[in-house]
Amino acid sequence: MKKLNVSCIQRFSTGDGPGIRTTVFLKGCNLKCPWCHNPENISPEPQMLEYRNANKIVSYGKMMTVKEVVSDIMEDIEFYRAGDGGVTLSGGEPMLQYEAVSELCSELHKNGVTVIIDTAGCVPWENFVSVIDSADIFYYDYKTADDDAYKNICGGDKSLVLSNLCSLLSNKKSVHVRIPLIPGFNMSESDCENICADLLSAGAEYVDLLPFHRMGSSKYEALGLDYAYKKTTPPNAKTLTYIKNIYGKYFTVNIE
Numbered sequence: 001m002k003k004l005n006v007s008c009i010q011r012f013s014t015g016d017g018p019g020i021r022t023t024v025f026l027k028g029c030n031l032k033c034p035w036c037h038n039p040e041n042i043s044p045e046p047q048m049l050e051y052r053n054a055n056k057i058v059s060y061g062k063m064m065t066v067k068e069v070v071s072d073i074m075e076d077i078e079f080y081r082a083g084d085g086g087v088t089l090s091g092g093e094p095m096l097q098y099e100a101v102s103e104l105c106s107e108l109h110k111n112g113v114t115v116i117i118d119t120a121g122c123v124p125w126e127n128f129v130s131v132i133d134s135a136d137i138f139y140y141d142y143k144t145a146d147d148d149a150y151k152n153i154c155g156g157d158k159s160l161v162l163s164n165l166c167s168l169l170s171n172k173k174s175v176h177v178r179i180p181l182i183p184g185f186n187m188s189e190s191d192c193e194n195i196c197a198d199l200l201s202a203g204a205e206y207v208d209l210l211p212f213h214r215m216g217s218s219k220y221e222a223l224g225l226d227y228a229y230k231k232t233t234p235p236n237a238k239t240l241t242y243i244k245n246i247y248g249k250y251f252t253v254n255i256e
């Protein structure tokens with residue numbers, strides 16, 4: 001059986017999809033978004049986070065076989081069966097580990113557990129082909145329509161992200177497009193309109209807006225890293241309504 005580079009397995013999660021879920025965070029990402037709230041999952045290497053104020057050290061990163069991950073997950077099976085719950089694979093970028101992810105999804109399906117894959121989509125389409133039949137839903141980040149900003153700030157190829165989104169939607173997969181709202185990066189009227197134009201061209205109908213927050217701040221400190229967004233203020237209610245109205249002209253919109 002294949003192995004997964006697992007950062008951590010979080011039980012009874014309520015913020016990563018419907019119902020009660022187990023979220024498997026996979027380690028390693030090919031992007032470098034400076035606002036990332038899971039900085040411990042960017043490097044594929046094992047890492048220790050030292051929370052000095054709490055006198056606590058937490059380690060992230062462990063190779064596990066698919067069988068080990070499934071057996072860990074299945075301890076909570078009754079909670080999945082009780083509602084719309086299931087498993088969410090997040091990261092990091094789960095689609096970098098597509099072969100093991102595909103095997104994991106298939107094993108979970110055999111046990112009646114549904115799977116959401118949370119991806120930024122910046123991987124070769126062939127990676128999606130391997131998992132497209134075994135994943136139930138994709139949560140798909142769309143960060144900007146600006147090719148240069150995506151390349152220079154996030155470190156990826158936006159045209160690949162858009163092309164993969166078009167392909168997923170044309171394969172009739174259930175895709176929730178999720179837009180992180182990052183101050184100074186993608187919140188101006190033109191930023192929003194340009195993202196809408198990209199998403200309309202891909203055939204999206206629904207979007208989730210994810211307002212910036214600083215909940216990952218302490219992790220940067222524990223990793224000994226500077227956090228570029230340490231003093232950035234999350235968008236207020238008026239700004240969120242303004243942005244929601246822009247997206248609302250074209251899509252059904254949900255703010256998380």
Ligand code: SF4
Nearest residue numbers: 029031033036092120
């Ligand atoms: S794609 Fe996600 S996990 Fe990767 S750096 Fe960006 S925000 Fe972090």
